[in-house]
Amino acid sequence: xxxxxxxxxxxxxxxxxxxxxxxxxxxxxxxxxxxxxxxxxxxxxxxxxxxxxxxxxxxxxxxxxxxxxxxxxxxxxxxxxxxxxxxxxxxxxxxxxxxxxxxxxxxxxxxxxxxxxxxxxxxxxxxxxxxxxxxxxxxxxxxxxxxxxxxxxxxxxxxxxxxxxxxxxxxxxxxxxxxxxxxxxxxxxxxxxxxxxxxxxxxxxxxxxxxxxxxxxxxxxxxxxxxxxxxxxxxxxxxxxxxxxxxxxxxxxxxxxxxxxxxxxxxxxxxxxxxxxxxxxxxxxxxxxxxxx
Amino acid sequence: xxxxxxxxxxxxxxxxxxxxxxxxxxxxxxxxxxxxxxxxxxxxxxxxxxxxxxxxxxxxxxxxxxxxxxxxxxxxxxxxxxxxxxxxxxxxxxxxxxxxxxxxxxxxxxxxxxxxxxxxxxxxxxxxxxxxxxxxxxxxxxxxxxxxxxxxxxxxxxxxxxxxxxxxxxxxxxxxxxxxxxxxxxxxxxxxxxxxxxxxxxxxxxxxxxxxxxxxxxxxxxxxxxxxxxxxxxxxxxxxxxxxxxxxxxxxxxxxxxxxxxxxxxxxxxxxxxxxxxxxxxxxxxxxxxxxxxxxxxxxxxxxxxxxxxxxxxxxxxxxxxxxxxxxxxxxxxxxxxxxxxxxxxxxxxxxxxxxxxxxxxxxxxxxxxxxxxxxxxxxxxxxxxxxxxxxxxxxxxxxxxxxxxxxxxxxxxxxxxxxxxxxxxxxxxxxxxxxxxxxxxxxxxxxxxxxxxxxxxxxxxxxxxxxxxxxxxxxxxxxxxxxxxxxxxxxxxxxxxxxxxxxxxxxxxxxxxxxxxxxxxxxxxxxxxxxxxxxxxxxxxxxxxxxxxxxxxxxxxxxxxxxxxxxxxxxxxxxxxxxxxxxxxxxxxxxxxxxxxxxxxxxxxxxxxxxxxxxxxxxxxxxxxxxxxxxxxxxxxxxxxxx
Numbered sequence: 001x002x003x004x005x006x007x008x009x010x011x012x013x014x015x016x017x018x019x020x021x022x023x024x025x026x027x028x029x030x031x032x033x034x035x036x037x038x039x040x041x042x043x044x045x046x047x048x049x050x051x052x053x054x055x056x057x058x059x060x061x062x063x064x065x066x067x068x069x070x071x072x073x074x075x076x077x078x079x080x081x082x083x084x085x086x087x088x089x090x091x092x093x094x095x096x097x098x099x100x101x102x103x104x105x106x107x108x109x110x111x112x113x114x115x116x117x118x119x120x121x122x123x124x125x126x127x128x129x130x131x132x133x134x135x136x137x138x139x140x141x142x143x144x145x146x147x148x149x150x151x152x153x154x155x156x157x158x159x160x161x162x163x164x165x166x167x168x169x170x171x172x173x174x175x176x177x178x179x180x181x182x183x184x185x186x187x188x189x190x191x192x193x194x195x196x197x198x199x200x201x202x203x204x205x206x207x208x209x210x211x212x213x214x215x216x217x218x219x220x221x222x223x224x225x226x227x228x229x230x231x232x233x234x235x236x237x238x239x240x241x242x243x244x245x246x247x248x249x250x251x252x253x254x255x256x257x258x259x260x261x262x263x264x265x266x267x268x269x270x271x272x273x274x275x276x277x278x279x280x281x282x283x284x285x286x287x288x289x290x291x292x293x
Numbered sequence: 294x295x296x297x298x299x300x301x302x303x304x305x306x307x308x309x310x311x312x313x314x315x316x317x318x319x320x321x322x323x324x325x326x327x328x329x330x331x332x333x334x335x336x337x338x339x340x341x342x343x344x345x346x347x348x349x350x351x352x353x354x355x356x357x358x359x360x361x362x363x364x365x366x367x368x369x370x371x372x373x374x375x376x377x378x379x380x381x382x383x384x385x386x387x388x389x390x391x392x393x394x395x396x397x398x399x400x401x402x403x404x405x406x407x408x409x410x411x412x413x414x415x416x417x418x419x420x421x422x423x424x425x426x427x428x429x430x431x432x433x434x435x436x437x438x439x440x441x442x443x444x445x446x447x448x449x450x451x452x453x454x455x456x457x458x459x460x461x462x463x464x465x466x467x468x469x470x471x472x473x474x475x476x477x478x479x480x481x482x483x484x485x486x487x488x489x490x491x492x493x494x495x496x497x498x499x500x501x502x503x504x505x506x507x508x509x510x511x512x513x514x515x516x517x518x519x520x521x522x523x524x525x526x527x528x529x530x531x532x533x534x535x536x537x538x539x540x541x542x543x544x545x546x547x548x549x550x551x552x553x554x555x556x557x558x559x560x561x562x563x564x565x566x567x568x569x570x571x572x573x574x575x576x577x578x579x580x581x582x583x584x585x586x587x588x589x590x591x592x593x594x595x596x597x598x599x600x601x602x603x604x605x606x607x608x609x610x611x612x613x614x615x616x617x618x619x620x621x622x623x624x625x626x627x628x629x630x631x632x633x634x635x636x637x638x639x640x641x642x643x644x645x646x647x648x649x650x651x652x653x654x655x656x657x658x659x660x661x662x663x664x665x666x667x668x669x670x671x672x673x674x675x676x677x678x679x680x681x682x683x684x685x686x687x688x689x690x691x692x693x694x695x696x697x698x699x700x701x702x703x704x705x706x707x708x709x710x711x712x713x714x715x716x717x718x719x720x721x722x723x724x725x726x727x728x729x730x731x732x733x734x735x736x737x738x739x740x741x742x743x744x745x746x747x748x749x750x751x752x753x754x755x756x757x758x759x760x761x762x763x764x765x766x767x768x769x770x771x772x773x774x775x776x777x778x779x780x781x782x783x784x785x786x787x788x789x790x791x792x793x794x795x796x797x798x799x800x801x802x803x804x805x806x807x808x809x810x811x812x813x814x815x816x817x818x819x820x821x822x823x824x825x826x827x828x829x830x831x832x833x834x835x836x837x838x839x840x841x842x843x844x845x846x847x848x849x850x851x852x853x854x855x856x857x858x859x860x861x862x863x864x865x866x867x868x869x870x871x872x873x874x875x876x877x878x879x880x881x882x883x884x885x886x887x888x889x890x891x892x893x894x895x896x897x898x899x900x901x902x903x904x905x906x907x908x909x910x911x912x913x914x915x916x917x918x919x920x921x922x923x924x925x926x927x928x929x930x931x932x933x934x935x936x937x
Contacts, residue, residue: 069934092627092690105522107569109557113621113631113931116364118687118697119747120738137833147771149785151810156826158878160342160888160914169401182569182617182635192452192485192504193551193573195615201403201432203481203508208575210673210712211642217675217709218726218760231884233341234413239883241413243849248760251721252799253844257709257760259721260472264592265841267686271415271472271524272841277425278467286545286579287605287645287714289671292467293541293585 037066037073040081047131069097069129095122107179114180115187121149126178142171146178153228162229174200175227196220198227209284211291218257242273306706319937324906325355326932334914337408337423343407343912344380345928350933351377352906366390374572380404393486395440403432405460410921415472415524422921425474430460440496446494450502452487463517469589471523471534475514475541479696484510487551497558500832505550505576513667514541521587529590530657532597536587543581549574563623567633571612574632581605591651594665600652607645614638631685636678643673645712671712678706684731702731707759712749730755746774761800761836786811802836810857820866824874826859828854832882852882869897869904885917904934 066246067073069089076086089097104107111117126145127137138145143166147154153172153285156166164170172178174199177189181192198221199206205215214223224244225235238244251260265272276282281291328350332339353790355373358367367388374384382402389395408427411417416425437453465472487504516539523534550573552908555569590597619633651665680703687697704727711722736749751769758765769791774783788809796803808829817823832853837846861874875891891911896903908930918923 004466023795038673060403064450064865072757082866085328092695095689109555109569110404111689112629113582113619113685113687118685120466120689120694120695120735120740121762148785148812149775149787150332151812151828152789152808152830155810155830156856158828158888159556159880160319160886162880164343167364167374167376168379168403169383169385169399170381170403171458182619182633185882189790190571190572192487192502192553193506193575194571194615197574201434203454204479204494204510205794208581208609208643210607212609212641212643212673212675216639217677218643219762222764223760231855231880231886233409234407238678243838243851245492246804246840247836249721249847250839252759252837252839253797256758257707257721257724257726258784262843266848267842269415269801269839270418274413276413276853277465277524278473280464280466280749281424283670285644286583286607286609287647288579289645290467293543293581 023159036077038281040077041066044130048129053129053137083107090124091122094124098127099122110182110186113177116178117180141166142173146172156226156228158232159229161229161231161235163227181282198225204282207284210286211281211289212284213282213285213291214232240273241275242267299936315348320355320357322350322353322355322934322936323351324932324934325349325351326930328700328928328930331928332924332926332930335410335922336924337427338620338914338922339912339924339926340406341409342914343926345926346380346406348378350379350930350932351375351382352930353934358926359415377402380406381519389443392442393442395685396445397436399436401432401434403431405430407462411919422465425463425465425472428460428462428477429477430462430479433457435581440491446492446859448489448491449491450491450494450500452482452485452502454485456483457481463512463522466514466539467536468536468539468585469598469936470529470592471525471536471589472518472538473523473539474520476517477512477514479510480514481508481510483549487553489553495558496560497556499554499556499558500607501555503555504553505548506551506573507548507831508546508577510545512543514684515539530597532588532590534587534589536585536589536762537582538587539585541581541583543579545577545579547575547577551741553766565621567617567619567621570615572612574610574612576610579605579607581607586652590657591897592652594651594664596656596662597628598651598654598665601654602650604648605645607643609641609643611639611641613640624880627689627691628687629687631683631687633681633683633685633851635681635683637681638679639677641673641675643671643712647671672710673787674710675706676706676708680704682784695738696736698735699732701734704728705730705732705759726757726759728755728757728759745773745775747771758800761795764802764804765795765797765846767791767793781816782931783814784811785813799837802834804834805832807831818932820864822863822865823864824859824861826856826857826876828855830855850883853880853884854882855880868899869895871895887913887915889913898934902935902937904936906930906932906934908932 006029025151071087072222073086076082079085099108099111126139128139129137134248156162165172173189175189176187178187180186181188181190190206191197215221224237226237227235230236236244248258249261250258271277271284279291281288281293285291285293288293309449328345329347330345345406351374354372356370356372358370367390369387369389371387372385374382376382377384378404383401386398387396406429409424410422412424414421414424415428418750432455439451441449441451462477462479464475464477466475471912483506485504485506487501489500491500492498498680506624516536522537523536524548525534528534542844546572552572554568554570555568557565559565581604584598584603588599589601607833614633615637617630617633617635622630624630647669649667654662654665656662678702681701683699683701685697685699688695707726726896731754732751733753734749734751736747745804749771750846753764753767755765766910769789771789773787777781786809789806791806793802793804808828808830810826812824812826815823830853832851834851836849838849839846855878857876859874859876861872863870863872871894875889875894878888880886893909895907896904910928913925915924
């Protein structure tokens with residue numbers, strides 16, 4: 001089956017599901033449901049109607065939809081739209097409002113204690129509730145949004161060998177979970193099998209292998225690669241392959257993992273300074289203990 | 294991809310039309326056109342770094358439909374697509390019907406190319422300027438997430454992921470005391486299916502998902518034409534080492550279960566519990582065959598031989614699981630205390646039965662021997678556990694100053710049992726290792742008017758190293774300042790200082806990374822935006838290594854000293870915008886290079902519906918020590934836009 005046929009079949013799913021359950025659904029909220037707020041905030045309604053908040057709140061009608069986040073707007077309306085009389089949820093207080101609904105799913109379970117959470121980065125620093133430039137309700141595309149704070153990562157992506165951020169669906173959120181996750185490496189978005197996100201797109205390195213190398217034993221992909229961008233080929237952390245390898249494969253002092261190469265590996269010969277010329281299956285092998293194939 | 298482009302475009306239009314027919318409101322943008330690429334210099338390096346190609350492009354597609362009424366298939370539909378037709382394209386669909394379903398579907402296409410002159414190329418000094426390890430492969434992936442009756446007490450969940458990675462390449466095989474270049478054709482397909490339910494009962498919510506991953510991988514290799522001489526042109530013990538033929542095939546597959554569970558809930562006011570569990574019981578089965586003929590030698594056997602027939606049957610098993618429990622307490626409003634415990638476990642066993650048949654084996658002194666047949670059963674085993682205990686306190690919403698501090702203890706326990714066949718120089722292949730890392734961190738965040746200042750500190754102290762690149766102490770300082778002066782100025786500056794070391798005699802590892810950057814955006818008049826950026830990046834790393842040829846000690850030193858400078862200007866007018874910018878990245882140290890980039894973009898609306906986008910990008914790459922890698926590339930794009 002071709003890839004495109006699979007895409008077509010997948011695309012037909014929403015239609016099939018919709019046919020199956022659509023008849024039972026409640027009609028969604030229209031613009032009229034936002035009255036009387038929409039009498040003044042007429043430009044916000046079409047923006048808001050286009051996002052998930054509007055369709056998720058069909059049990060609410062009238063100004064109750066707006067008041068779910070902004071609180072009682074009666075006085076605000078009576079005083080001709082006095083901004084001081086309406087709650088605009090921002091900062092930590094705004095995060096509480098968002099989390100009053102978004103506390104359920106695993107996606108947000110760690111948000112309060114995530115690196116962003118403790119550093120007082122709140123929901124509305126990245127998200128916009130009414131109209132969004134990008135999904136999911138983001139102020140900008142993630143490639144632009146994240147680097148507006150993380151300048152150090154921005155310059156790493158500017159190095160010669162780097163993932164092409166913003167192209168082909170590669171975004172910061174392809175690998176990172178801005179809302180945090182469990183464990184020590186909480187910002188990484190693990191696969192369904194609990195593996196590092198790198199393996200989502202690089203299946204040939206995933207294994208499991210009979211003769212495994214670093215991954216999953218003493219280190220991980222980042223032991224040798226710089227995922228954000230590197231000056232070196234293959235996004236390696238070192239310019240010379242032999243030095244990268246020998247930093248672990250040196251037998252002094254004893255008692256550490258990493259065997260010493262035998263003496264025939266004469267580093268004065270270019271053949272031996274390019275370790276992966278022979279040890280081609282460097283991520284792991286099922287047939288060669290020396291990772292030759 | 295280019296052949297499929299019209300079909301995808303048609304599909305997007307049909308979907309858009311179908312949705313628009315019943316919708317109360319729709320937004321639609323289609324941007325399509327053509328792109329050209331002109332490269333002078335090393336095309337392989339350009340394609341490895343950038344890999345743009347000349348093609349028709351669906352540059353951007355965005356469709357939003359909402360507010361359909363009565364019996365519709367969805368009340369929310371959003372389709373986004375970008376760069377389809379190029380080497381990196383993506384498609385995303387989100388559809389939903391309130392209280393009926395919510396669906397996300399995404400597709401990604403990436404063409405991966407790698408052909409560098411110097412990577413693992415022992416023949417570079419001989420003037421062979423294309424490396425031996427190249428690939429020209431594609432990745433296509435589809436992700437589907439479906440929630441049925443979202444927002445109800447029980448919500449069935451279905452997830453599906455399909456991934457195909459395939460294409461040709463070249464590699465090498467180490468055989469008969471030489472390396473020979475091979476053609477390689479690799480293909481791997483993996484599918485993951487998950488089904489489960491999300492629940493919301495009282496104050497508790499969670500989900501349970503049971504999934505399966507199935508993968509099939511195969512690789513076929515054959516000797517590249519003209520590569521029979523190998524890398525080593527000198528004779529081995531007076532005899533030329535050559536290969537007249539080599540064919541190899543390897544197939545691997547596996548089907549295994551994965552479990553994901555999560556629950557969180559509030560037990561009393563201000564006390565929240567969170568638990569999660571992930572388990573994957575992975576395995577792979579592999580069969581491999583290789584036949585080689587030539588004039589070959591084996592130091593391990595102490596023999597010359599003229600042929601090798603090898604067969605391998607292997608099975609690898611890996612059980613991974615991770616469990617976490619956490620309690621969050623808010624004793625007073627704004628103060629949060631968290632205690633968490635996470636345990637990671639990985640258990641791996643490998644078994645490989647390798648049969649080798651050597652043809653016409655003779656001793657190095659010339660004596661005839663019968664064929665040598667070996668049957669080697671290699672087993673490996675590894676078990677790794679990590680226990681992490683974390684305590685954290687943070688303040689929120691207590692005025693302009695936020696504070697947090699955390700303490701953690703990560704205990705690593707690792708047992709590696711190596712294959713007997715792996716041991717060449719005794720030691721370092723296996724054993725039992727433990728490492729205890731104490732984790733300390735703290736931070737502060739101050740917001741006064743339009744100024745934000747952040748500072749965080751992290752220090753890890755380990756009692757031991759497992760591999761030589763492990764640190765005993767690692768300390769990181771990070772600072773950030775942002776200032777906004779109305780709509781006129783926005784300034785952001787960040788700095789980071791990381792120091793990791795292991796002073797143990799014989800290792801003496803010392804790594805320092807210093808990194809700072811600043812971005813300023815100035816809007817002197819409303820339609821004009823000027824942006825300037827500067828970044829400075831320094832790495833200085835040293836450790837002792839032992840050179841294999843004479844076991845002498847030397848330093849492995851790696852340094853980087855990079856600066857990036859960037860300037861851009863954008864001007865908006867009633868019917869569009871003009872934007873242009875340039876940047877330079879320069880690095881000295883172990884690899885001296887310069888990367889200049891420039892871009893221009895003109896976006897014009899002819900009418901309310903029709904517009905055009907012109908784009909240009911230049912990339913010039915120069916390496917001081919290896920000018921053969923240099924390239925100068927120009928990319929042009931012309932796109933027509935329609936929207937309503």
